[in-house]
Amino acid sequence: MRKNLTPSQIVSILRDHKLWLKKEGGAQADFTLTDLSGNNFTRVTLRGAKLVGAAFCDCLLIGVDFEGADLYAADFFNANLAQANLKGCDLRGTYLRGAVLDHANLEGADLRDGTLAVGGTGEIKFLAHRHELKGTQLADLTGVSLRGARLARATIIQTDLTGASLTGAILNDADLTDSVLTDVDLSGAKLMNANLSGVNLCGANLAGADVRGANFNNVNLASCNLEGVDLSKAKMQNAKTTRDLVALSIDIRKVLREHAAWIATLGTQGTRAVLDGLDFSYVDFRSFNLSGASLKRVDFTGANLAGMELNMADLTGANLENANMMGVQMRGANFANALLLYANLRDADASPKEILDRQGLSTNKEWPTNFSKADLYGANLKRANLTRANLTGANLENAKTIDANLKDADLTSAIMKDE
Incomplete structure (x- = not known):
């Protein structure tokens, strides 16, 4: 059960966190299992904050700095995270359906699936999953907007990105193994040396994408839009192309x-x-x-x-x-x-x-x-x-x-x- 805070309590915690970051006293912000839905946090600094299981549903989080924050299983349903800094964040188990992440920085972020569990003694545990796709609940980024987002070196294993927009996104060296990218728009994306082995790209648009060194092993590319895509330098072992x-x-x-x-x-x-x-x-x-x-x-x-x-x-x-x-x-x-x-x-x-x-x-x-x-x-x-x-x-x-x-x-x- 998430707790609720009054607006004045939230402001006080943010003020103390700002002082803590400057090493001028204050205290580290702790919003663990707190419902913060509907609030406007535009340009707020939450760097290094404790945000395990926090709910940010329908929040304005434009330009928020989350770098180093603990975001285990946070809920960002319908949140606007445009231009947010999530560099290196552990986002395993976060719920991002309907979220806007246009031009957000997710370099080195971990977006694998996971489940948050609160034990009988109150301790918080995080359970990561690696299973077969069918019968498994994937990390859910369905319909998420990641246009122009920086996802270099991000871990997006076994993630459902159905219908997501990744136009112009930077995914160099990212790991998308076994993810579902059905109907995803990757036009103009940078996928150099990205690992897409086992990815479902049914109906995906890769027009103009840079796939040099990308790993398409065991991937079906027959139903994709590959206009202007040079596959000659991609890894294509057991990949399926149009007959x-x-x-x-x-x-x-x-x-x-x-x-x-x-x-x-x-x-x-x-x-x-x-x-x-x-x-x-x-x-x-x-x-x-x-x-x-x-x-x-x-x-x-x-x-x-x-x-x-x-x-x-x-x-x-x-x-x-x-x-x-x-x-x-x-x-x-x-x-x-x-x-x-x-x-x-x-x-x-x-x-x-x-x-x-x-x-x-x-x-x-x-x-x-x-x-x-x-x-x-x-x-x-x-x-x-x-x-x-x-x-x-x-x-x-x-x-x-x-x-x-x-x-x-x-x-x-x-x-x-x-x-």
């Missing part, structure tokens, strides 16, 4: 032409695409139209499907793990028993599809999208339209449902735990 369409077992462009004619003529010409069981892992199918196609058990692992049209398509049992499905039109599609672990479905439209007759006229009926028994563990569903979707028995554990539209969705027997 050439000519290397596929079928002439996909011919299939698409026939399928387009089939769609345009309501089935009187062309041929419906039936691609059941094929391997399309790590391909670039952006903006392709496979509406109404049969894609049962297709392997789309790590594929870039952004902007595709999959309305009324049948993807029963398909593997879409780590696939980039940002903005996909999938109205009325069938994803029953499909694997969508860590897939990026931001802005996808999975609302019901109007059913037309053979003349293309409305039947005044709609067909909902089917995700029954689908595995959406860790999927990014931000702003996805799931109106009336069938999610019976689906696994939505750790899925990001921020601003998702789940109106009238059937969640019977669905597994839903905190994001």
Whole structure:
């Protein structure tokens, strides 16, 4: 349980801390397990303060100097930390969802996951975690703004940065091992000698990033925007890059032409695409139209499907793990028993599809999208339209449902735990 202080008590502690820093008496600030939410600490010096488990929710912390402060498991939910100095801070277990860290200095900071525990005798313990990603609560920096932030040599192991903005951030020599960077904007970032081994970069934007010496071992880069990125000096052992369409077992462009004619003529010409069981892992199918196609058990692992049209398509049992499905039109599609672990479905439209007759006229009926028994563990569903979707028995554990539209969705027997 966190304690509360009056404004005058807070001012008094800060005044004493300032004197303590100058070695003119005073006392070191101790806000351990204190609720400081909603306060304005702009440009305040908290260097060397005791802040274990302190709550700074919705605080203005612009330009605050935290260097050397003890920030074990502090809560910065929705706090504005722009230009703050967090150099070398131990930020393990801190809660930073919704925080703004634009141009903050986090050089050498430790952002690993951890849990704060208060023992029966009142002692405070910090427990760090290193486990497999699935089933583990990652350190949560979802949606955090770190534009231009200095993160050189920072430790950001096993951290969830889904949807975060790191444009122009300095991450040279940083360690991001096994972190989730789905839909992250790293355009123009400095990643020289950074360790990104095992990182999930599904749908990430790395345009113009400097990756000289960066470690991309075991990373899927097929669904990333790599415009202007030179990978020649990066470490790429077992990294996945986009597969050439000519290397596929079928002439996909011919299939698409026939399928387009089939769609345009309501089935009187062309041929419906039936691609059941094929391997399309790590391909670039952006903006392709496979509406109404049969894609049962297709392997789309790590594929870039952004902007595709999959309305009324049948993807029963398909593997879409780590696939980039940002903005996909999938109205009325069938994803029953499909694997969508860590897939990026931001802005996808999975609302019901109007059913037309053979003349293309409305039947005044709609067909909902089917995700029954689908595995959406860790999927990014931000702003996805799931109106009336069938999610019976689906696994939505750790899925990001921020601003998702789940109106009238059937969640019977669905597994839903905190994001």
